[in-house]
Amino acid sequence: MSEPFTLGETFDGALLANAPRVRLSRRGIIMGLASGSVFPFLTGCSTNLATGESQFLLFGDDQIAGMAATAWSDMKAQTPQTSNTQLKNRVLNVWDRTIKGAAKTGHVNPNDQWDVAVFDTDDVNAFVMPGNRVGVYRGITELTENDDQISSVLGHETGHVVGKHAAERMSVSTAAQVGLMAGQIAVASSEELSKYGTAIGALGGAALQFGVILPYSRKHELQADKLGVDYMHQAGYDVKQSVRLWELMDAQSKGQRPPEFMSTHPDPARRADELRTYINARGYALI
Numbered sequence: 001m002s003e004p005f006t007l008g009e010t011f012d013g014a015l016l017a018n019a020p021r022v023r024l025s026r027r028g029i030i031m032g033l034a035s036g037s038v039f040p041f042l043t044g045c046s047t048n049l050a051t052g053e054s055q056f057l058l059f060g061d062d063q064i065a066g067m068a069a070t071a072w073s074d075m076k077a078q079t080p081q082t083s084n085t086q087l088k089n090r091v092l093n094v095w096d097r098t099i100k101g102a103a104k105t106g107h108v109n110p111n112d113q114w115d116v117a118v119f120d121t122d123d124v125n126a127f128v129m130p131g132n133r134v135g136v137y138r139g140i141t142e143l144t145e146n147d148d149q150i151s152s153v154l155g156h157e158t159g160h161v162v163g164k165h166a167a168e169r170m171s172v173s174t175a176a177q178v179g180l181m182a183g184q185i186a187v188a189s190s191e192e193l194s195k196y197g198t199a200i201g202a203l204g205g206a207a208l209q210f211g212v213i214l215p216y217s218r219k220h221e222l223q224a225d226k227l228g229v230d231y232m233h234q235a236g237y238d239v240k241q242s243v244r245l246w247e248l249m250d251a252q253s254k255g256q257r258p259p260e261f262m263s264t265h266p267d268p269a270r271r272a273d274e275l276r277t278y279i280n281a282r283g284y285a286l287i
């Protein structure tokens with residue numbers, strides 16, 4: 001039996017807490033492998049047109065959208081949404097401006113429909129699920145000091161969608177599990193999967209988690225941070241506030257974090273540094 005998989009790419013990079021879990025059964029994966037239906041894209045990597053990077057994708061967003069629809073409706077059924085209409089409208093207004101900024105880059109279609117919910121919990125986080133579903137927790141809105149920082153959160157979540165991070169994370173996890181089950185993963189012609197295959201063969205389960213899956217998640221977080229800043233810039237928000245937000249996140253989470261190598265999160269101070277470097281390099285501002 002494969003591990004349950006949590007759908008939802010978060011702001012801080014942690015696995016989404018309290019999210020409904022989806023499970024691909026071992027039998028389902030093996031039968032799908034045999035029929036070719038689980039791995040229709042196994043012959044190689046695809047290039048993400050927005051990021052320009054080669055990605056290992058066994059699934060497209062459309063293939064996991066059904067699971068995400070269930071997870072999202074379960075989430076909405078289980079977690080109360082805010083009754084504070086002022087807060088909800090504020091988030092929706094910032095969302096509207098941020099997504100229009102993202103559309104200016106050509107990374108998202110301006111006609112796409114999005115479902116944005118503000119959940120009434122203390123979690124200092126936000127998340128996005130495949131199918132353009134964005135969740136923001138009241139807790140993170142209370143940490144933020146201005147709309148620019150809220151835009152930074154929403155831009156980051158948009159970045160996860162543009163980067164197809166959910167599909168890639170699920171693809172890598174599934175490939176890893178199939179590799180462990182079958183004892184080999186040499187089915188791939190792609191350089192990336194071969195690399196994982198070697199790592200998986202040499203290391204096994206726990207090391208797979210530390211050596212392959214966690215660094216992968218951290219890479220996605222940093223990419224989403226940078227895409228988010230691009231969208232903020234296009235929307236006319238102050239991109240420097242993304243750095244300030246990560247300084248606030250750092251102060252807020254001091255002493256509660258595992259070492260970076262054991263975590264899906266890049267260290268908040270590192271995220272602030274990487275954003276500062278990126279913002280300077282792009283010429284958005286000098287900080």
Ligand SMILES: [Zn+2]
Nearest residue numbers: 010011013221
């Ligand atoms: Zn994230």
